[in-house]
Structures are given as C-alpha cells and as structure tokens.
Amino acid sequence: MDFGFNSAVQGLLASQKSLYVTSHNISNTNTKGYTRQQALQEATLPQLFPNIGYLGTGTQIYDIIRIRDSYVDFKYWNENAHLGEWSIKRETLLEIEKLFGEPSNSSFRKYLDDFYTSLEKLSTNPSDISYREPVVETAIALTKHINETAARLLELREDTRFAIEAREKNINSIAEQIASLNRQIYSMELDGRKANDLRDKRELLVDELSKIVNVRVNESSDGKYTVSISGISIVDHFVANKVNMKEDTNGNIVFQWENGSQVKLISGQLKGLLDLYNGDGVNNAYRGIPYYQKRLNEFAKEFAEGFNIQHSQGFKLDSTENGGDFFTFDEFNPAATITVAGDILNDLKNIAAAANSGGSAEDNGNLLALLEQRNTGDGFEFNSSPDDYIKSIISNFSVDSTQAKRMNETQEVILQNIESKRNSISGVSLDEEMANMIRFQNTYVAAARMITTMDEILEVTINRLGLVGR
Numbered sequence: 517m518d519f520g521f522n523s524a525v526q527g528l529l530a531s532q533k534s535l536y537v538t539s540h541n542i543s544n545t546n547t548k549g550y551t552r553q554q555a556l557q558e559a560t561l562p563q564l565f566p567n568i569g570y571l572g573t574g575t576q577i578y579d580i581i582r583i584r585d586s587y588v589d590f591k592y593w594n595e596n597a598h599l600g601e602w603s604i605k606r607e608t609l610l611e612i613e614k615l616f617g618e619p620s621n622s623s624f625r626k627y628l629d630d631f632y633t634s635l636e637k638l639s640t641n642p643s644d645i646s647y648r649e650p651v652v653e654t655a656i657a658l659t660k661h662i663n664e665t666a667a668r669l670l671e672l673r674e675d676t677r678f679a680i681e682a683r684e685k686n687i688n689s690i691a692e693q694i695a696s697l698n699r700q701i702y703s704m705e706l707d708g709r710k711a712n713d714l715r716d717k718r719e720l721l722v723d724e725l726s727k728i729v730n731v732r733v734n735e736s737s738d739g740k741y742t743v744s745i746s747g748i749s750i751v752d753h754f755v756a757n758k759v760n761m762k763e764d765t766n767g768n769i770v771f772q773w774e775n776g777s778q779v780k781l782i783s784g785q786l787k788g789l790l791d792l793y794n795g796d797g798v799n800n801a802y803r804g805i806p807y808y809q810k811r812l813n814e815f816a817k818e819f820a821e822g823f824n825i826q827h828s829q830g831f832k833l834d835s836t837e838n839g840g841d842f843f844t845f846d847e848f849n850p851a852a853t854i855t856v857a858g859d860i861l862n863d864l865k866n867i868a869a870a871a872n873s874g875g876s877a878e879d880n881g882n883l884l885a886l887l888e889q890r891n892t893g894d895g896f897e898f899n900s901s902p903d904d905y906i907k908s909i910i911s912n913f914s915v916d917s918t919q920a921k922r923m924n925e926t927q928e929v930i931l932q933n934i935e936s937k938r939n940s941i942s943g944v945s946l947d948e949e950m951a952n953m954i955r956f957q958n959t960y961v962a963a964a965r966m967i968t969t970m971d972e973i974l975e976v977t978i979n980r981l982g983l984v985g986r
Contacts, residue, residue, distance in 0.1 A: 521970045526574035528963035530557055533577045534956040541944045542953075549720030551582040551942045553712055582712050584942050589719065592934045593726035593733070597783040599927035600727040604788035606920040608676065612808055612913055615668050624906045627658040632890055635883055642869035643833065643877035651867060652856060659843065659854045662816050666851035669812065673805045676793045680769055683728050683786045684761045690725045691743070691756035694718055698741050699754050705739060729784040746780035748773060768794040803916055809851070811909045814898065817850035819843075819905075822896035826889050830868030830882025839868020839882070 537555045544550040556579045562570035617623040634650040641647050697718040704711040722743060725731055731750075735741045743751040750757050759771050759779050769790060771779040781787040795804025820843035827842040842860055846853035859866045871881020888894075893901040900908075 521967065521974075523572070523574035524963050524966035524970060526560065526576060528960060528967065530555075530575045530577050531956045531960035531963055535953065535960065537580055538949050538952045538956060542946065542949050545944045545946060549716050549723065550944065551584050551712070551716050551719075552944050553580055553582055555580050579709070580712065581710060582715065582942070585938070588934060588938050588941060589722075589733070592931070592938055593722060593731055595927060595931050595934055596723065596726045597728075597730040597787075599924070599931050600785035601783045601788035601791075602920055602923040602927055604785050605792060606917070606924045608672065608788075608792050608805070609913060609917040609920050611672055612669070612805070613917055615665050615672075616910060616913070618906075618910045622661070624661065625903060627654070627661050628890075628902055628906070630654045631658050632887060635887055638867075638869060639880040639883040639887065641878075642880045642883060645864055648864040648867050652860060652864065655842070655856045655860075659856060662812070662851050662854055666809070666812055666816075666849075669805060669809050670852070673793060673809070676789055676805065677769070680761060680786065680789045680793060683789065684759065684771070687725065687728055687750070687786070688756070688758050690721050690728075691750050691758070694721050694725075694741075694743060694751045695754055695756040697721070698751070701741075702739055702753075727785055729786050730782040746782060748777075748779075803912060808909070808913065811912070812851040813849070815851070815902070815905055815909070816845060816854045817847075818897040819902050820845050820850070820854055822889070823886065825895050826886050827868050827882070829871075829885070831870040831873050831879075832868055833865040833870070834877060835865070836873045839866065842867075 534555045534557070537553050541552055555577045557575055558578050560573045560576050562572050564570050618625065620626070631651075631654040634654045638647045638651055697714055701711045701714050701718065704714065718741075722731065722733055725743070729745050732744045732747075733742070734744070740753045741751070742749050742753060745759075748757075750759065758774055760774065762770050762772050764770055771781065771786070771790075773779060781790065791802040792804040793806075795802035795807055796810060797803040797807035820841075824841040824843060827839050830839045831837065832839055840859055841857045843854055844857045845855070869883045870876075870879035871885065872879055889896070890901055890903070893899060893904065896902065896905075898905045
C-alpha cells in the first residue's frame with residue numbers, strides 16, 4: 517500500500533512543480549529577455565515484484581529548461597549589429613542633409629542666388645551706392661551660412677566623438693556584467709541544473725552588446741562561456757578584456773585591446789560611429805563627416821579665390837586702382853573663417869564693377885564677367901560652377917543617405933522576422949500557459965484523489981477488516 521501511496525504523492529508533487537513553472541512563465545510574460553521555461557517529466561525506475569514483474573513507481577520532474585534556439589540567437593546577434601551600424605549612419609546623414617538644407621530657403625543655392633542677383637542688379641546701375649549695399653549684405657549672409665554649416669559639422673563630429681566614448685564605456689561595462697553572471701551561473705550549475713533566469717539576463721546583455729559591436733558567443737560542454745569580437749574574446753568566461761579608445765597621428769579614433777592590438781570591427785553602432793568620425797572618402801574609405809568638412813572647405817576656399825581673381829581684375833568706382841580681394845579666409849580653415857574683406861566693408865566704392873581704369877562710372881564690365889563666371893566656372897579651381905560644385909556635394913550625401921536609409925529599412929525587416937521567430941520559440945503565450953495550467957491542475961487533482969483513495973483503502977484495511985462475525 518505504501519508503494520501506491522508514494523506513486524500518487526510523486527504525481528502530485530510533479531504536477532505542483534509544473535504549476536510553479538507555469539506560474540513563473542505567466543508572471544514574466546512582459547519581462548524583457550525572458551525565455552519560456554518548461555518542466556521536463558519522466559517516469560521513475562520501476563520496481564521488480566516476484567511472480568508479477570516490474571511495476572511502475574511514479575514520476576518525477578528531472579529538469580527545468582529554457583525553450584530557446586541557439587541558431588536563431590546567432591542570427592539575431594549578427595543582424596542586430598548590421599542594424600546598429602546603418603541606423604547610426606542614417607541618423608547622422610539626415611543631420612548633415614538638414615545642415616545643407618537642400619532644397620529650402622536656407623540652402624547654399626538660395627544664398628548664392630541672392631548674392632548673384634544683387635550683383636546683377638548692381639550691373640544695371642554700378643554708380644549707385646544704394647545698389648552696392650545689397651551686394652555686401654548678401655555676401656555676408658552667404659559667408660555666415662558657410663561659417664554656420666562648418667561650425668555645425670564640427671559640432672556634429674564632436675557629438676559623434678562623445679557617442680563613441682559612451683559606447684566604449686558601455687562595451688566594457690557589459691563585458692564586466694557578463695563575466696560576473698558567468699561566475700554566478702557556473703557556481704549555481706555545479707550540480708547539473710540550469711540557472712535559467714540568470715542565463716536570460718546574460719543573453720539580454722549579449723543582445724545589447726550585439727547592437728554596438730559584432731559578437732560571437734560560444735559555450736563549451738564544460739560550461740565555459742565566451743563572447744568574442746572578430747575572433748578575440750572580450751569575455752573569456754570569468755575574465756573581461758577591456759577595449760580602449762585611442763587617437764592616431766591623423767586625428768582618427770581607433771579601438772585597441774589592452775595588449776595594443778587593434779579591435780577589428782565589422783559592424784555595429786561603434787563601426788558606424790567610427791566611419792562617420794574618421795571617414796574622409798580617400799581610397800574608397802567611407803564618406804563620413806570629415807569628407808563633407810573637406811568638401812565644404814574646398815568650396816569656401818576655391819569660390820573665394822576664384823571670385824577674388826576676377827574681382828581684382830576690375831577697377832574701383834571712380835578710380836584707377838584695381839579691386840582687391842572681395843573675400844578673405846584662413847587657409848587652414850576656410851569654411852569657418854570666410855568673410856567679406858574689410859576694404860569692401862569699410863568702403864562700398866571698393867567693389868570693382870568697372871572693367872576699365874578711370875572709365876565711365878556706369879562701367880559694369882567686371883560685374884558682367886563675375887556673373888558670367890558663375891555660369892562657366894572659369895577661374896574656379898574646382899573646374900565647374902559654384903552651383904555645380906554644391907550639387908556634387910548634395911549628390912554625394914544624397915547617395916550616402918539613400919543607401920543608409922535602404923540598408924536600415926532592410927535590416928529592420930530582417931531583424932523583425934528573426935525576432936518574430938525568436939518570440940514564437942521563446943516567448944510566453946498566455947493561451948498556451950493557461951491551457952497548461954488547466955492540464956496540470958487536473959493532474960494535480962487526480963493525484964490528490966488517488967491519495968484520498970489510498971487513504972480510504974488503508975482505513976478499511978486497518979480498521980474494518982475482520983470485524984464481520986464478532
């Protein structure tokens with residue numbers, strides 16, 4: 517009788533433990549990174565009875581596992597890194613696109629149009645000082661727009677640097693947390709059981725890390741857990757290896773391991789940020805912020821020099837003196853420093869409208885040459901008109917921005933599909949858990965009824981058997 521009673525008790529305890537697991541799943545339905553758990557049940561070893569044979573002894577819960585697919589995790593971490601890279605690039609390139617403001621009333625083309633329109637109006641009445649004032653005003657507006665764009669590009673690059681520093685701290689912090697969890701998990705699993713909730717926390721950290729850098733995860737049969745970046749471990753079981761941000765001789769940012777070797781980044785937010793911070797477009801390098809800073813500097817320098825050359829060939833109002841420079845700038849930072857020359861600001865007569873020395877006050881020959889220069893590009897070192905040069909810059913970031921947008925959208929779709937599959941495997945379904953709850957509740961009640969039945973049999977056997985005939 518004890519034999520049957522113990523079997524019923526084991527059935528009741530197994531149903532109870534399964535209900536505990538179901539309750540845990542339901543409680544964590546909305547917990548980020550939680551993996552659905554399942555109690556594994558098996559029959560206990562049978563017992564041999566003479567002249568009868570083997571009789572079952574009941575059941576037991578031998579393990580509680582997470583329902584998770586390592587291959588889906590691998591795909592998720594790989595694609596998450598690509599999404600991180602292209603989302604960062606898309607956001608930053610959109611900022612650059614806003615700086616250039618094409619097409620809008622605050623675009624380079626608009627400021628150029630205003631400046632050359634004022635020159636065209638001056639050509640109709642070059643002797644009138646009131647027609648010269650708008651030329652200076654629109655020139656100042658153009659140079660200030662170039663100055664502001666250069667300043668904002670510099671600010672955007674500095675913001676990118678701060679973002680890189682933040683990622684450096686984040687990577688090292690996550691690596692330390694994973695190493696700490698490895699120690700806890702390893703010590704808790706010495707008896708062969710799985711520390712499921714701690715494993716969820718660890719893989720949630722890997723999810724976060726995989727968006728920043730390209731990672732690979734490996735867990736050996738002896739429980740050794742490693743996380744690597746391009747084949748080099750950033751987490752080697754209990755040990756976290758730090759990455760350090762360095763600046764090379766060219767002012768570019770690189771990442772190194774503690775032994776001085778360079779971290780090879782294939783994808784991730786950090787790769788995107790480094791491309792944006794370092795990318796100068798040279799030798800097929802990525803066209804990042806330095807590339808657009810360089811193009812803007814080239815425009816400011818070559819536009820000012822080309823305009824100055826033609827302007828200096830003309831003559832000042834009522835003078836035999838040649839016109840000097842119309843624009844000035846610092847050779848080392850043209851876009852940030854370009855401005856209207858002091859001589860022009862101090863005396864509007866110094867605008868060299870005339871083509872002939874001491875000629876008529878209505879001589880507009882040099883103004884016409886300046887206007888024609890805009891169309892032909894003669895005298896500009898970029899071998900095209902200022903408008904065409906601006907168009908080429910806009911075309912570059914339009915191509916880059918479109919590529920980043922398409923890649924980002926593609927990666928979002930890919931990751932959503934993987935995430936959907938991951939959730940279908942590991943996510944908690946309330947409908948399924950409620951069905952499990954009813955199933956385990958019924959088995960629990962049935963086991964309890966079995967115990968009650970055994971108890972009644974014992975009561976009859978002990979207290980009532982043999983009373984008949986007394």
